[in-house]
Amino acid sequence: MFTCPATDDFFRARIDQMIDLRHPLAVLASRMPWQEIEAGVELR
Numbered sequence: 001m002f003t004c005p006a007t008d009d010f011f012r013a014r015i016d017q018m019i020d021l022r023h024p025l026a027v028l029a030s031r032m033p034w035q036e037i038e039a040g041v042e043l044r
Helices: 024-031 034-042
Strands: none
Touching: none
């Protein structure tokens, strides 16, 4: 039997296949200083 290692469910696409990494919001998200943001949120 053939199994697809990319996904557990044959009919569900993986999230990384659905997102266009060239989209402006995806580019912005990759440039955000997430560790600094998380550290700032934890202090409050």
